[in-house]
Amino acid sequence: MRMDLIQPFINAADAVFAESLQGPTKIGDLSMEEGAYRRKGIAALIAIKGDIEGRIILDLAPEVAYKVAGILTGGEATNDDQTARETVCELANMVIGNSVTLLNDQGYTFKVFPPEVHSSDEGLAGSQDTEAMVLAIETTCGNIFLNIAMHHLTRRRRERDAAPALR
Amino acid sequence: MPQFAALLKKDSQPVRYLVVDDSVFARKNIIKMVELFGGEVAGEAGDGLTAIAEFNRTKPDIVLMDITMPQMEGIEAVERIVRQHPEARIVMVSSVGYQENILAALQKGAKHFVQKPVKPEVLYEILRYVLSDDPAAAGAPVALAGEHRS
Numbered sequence: 596m597r598m599d600l601i602q603p604f605i606n607a608a609d610a611v612f613a614e615s616l617q618g619p620t621k622i623g624d625l626s627m628e629e630g631a632y633r634r635k636g637i638a639a640l641i642a643i644k645g646d647i648e649g650r651i652i653l654d655l656a657p658e659v660a661y662k663v664a665g666i667l668t669g670g671e672a673t674n675d676d677q678t679a680r681e682t683v684c685e686l687a688n689m690v691i692g693n694s695v696t697l698l699n700d701q702g703y704t705f706k707v708f709p710p711e712v713h714s715s716d717e718g719l720a721g722s723q724d725t726e727a728m729v730l731a732i733e734t735t736c737g738n739i740f741l742n743i744a745m746h747h748l749t750r751r752r753r754e755r756d757a758a759p760a761l762r
Numbered sequence: 763m764p765q766f767a768a769l770l771k772k773d774s775q776p777v778r779y780l781v782v783d784d785s786v787f788a789r790k791n792i793i794k795m796v797e798l799f800g801g802e803v804a805g806e807a808g809d810g811l812t813a814i815a816e817f818n819r820t821k822p823d824i825v826l827m828d829i830t831m832p833q834m835e836g837i838e839a840v841e842r843i844v845r846q847h848p849e850a851r852i853v854m855v856s857s858v859g860y861q862e863n864i865l866a867a868l869q870k871g872a873k874h875f876v877q878k879p880v881k882p883e884v885l886y887e888i889l890r891y892v893l894s895d896d897p898a899a900a901g902a903p904v905a906l907a908g909e910h911r912s
Contacts, residue, residue: 611857611879614881667787681786690857
């Protein structure tokens with residue numbers, strides 16, 4: 596996993612949370628994980644395909660989502676499942692949009708798929724067999740978790756091409 | 763949130779905005795800001811097609827338009843609105859701010875671009891700039907009283 600592909604997402608998330616939640620943020624411990632992602636609250640998964648491929652999962656507890664919603668809407672949000680889902684989608688869209696801008700300006704082109712919201716207890720489809728970087732960003736509303744797996748497509752193509760020769 | 767001097771039209775009437783975004787949250791956030799600037803919401807839309815219909819219905823002074831939306835994206839909606847109403851003043855509001863997108867929007871007739879998350883002071887200055895070329899609006903800095911009090 597290349598940090599130069601992941602760093603734009605971390606930077607964008609940090610900046611977006613600080614700006615939209617109007618408070619300080621702190622990036623917590625980073626770790627590498629493998630296997631299907633188990634969500635902590637309500638999660639949005641966004642897939643990317645093109646020069647680089649992968650997915651980003653943004654995950655937050657419902658009570659954190661309600662606090663975020665209150666700030667984003669100026670206190671007009673209701674505390675229900677729909678609010679939590681819209682909150683995670685809105686945050687994911689802002690983080691992805693800003694990070695895509697950074698990566699695109701570096702010359703990468705790729706397609707970003709709309710966020711899929713997950714709230715079941717199953718491991719997230721599309722997150723299996725993937726080494727991912729996991730981190731929590733501490734905000735004034737609580738922790739927001741990011742799980743990022745990103746690769747250059749050319750590297751994966753080489754790996755796929757090489758696989759039959761190893762058998 | 764900081765306080766801002768009202769952005770008004772030359773006849774001292776509030777500037778009327780059409781707010782277009784598929785996210786209810788984003789619309790509420792933008793509406794909160796334009797009301798803070800002394801504006802009035804003429805209409806809302808969640809996609810490009812509805813935006814065109816709402817533009818024709820409400821004839822807003824300014825459109826604040828998201829780019830990535832279902833049914834019809836913002837850039838196509840800009841093209842269609844400007845084709846019918848060359849005087850339309852449209853500001854793109856999107857989290858996707860790479861050059862290709864911005865240039866496409868400007869080429870289709872958008873007046874400006876602001877990246878999400880939107881900072882009120884940035885949006886204020888952009889609106890002030892966009893309104894300044896409008897003979898019907900309080901274009902002069904005096905009338906716009908654009909000094910923002912943070």
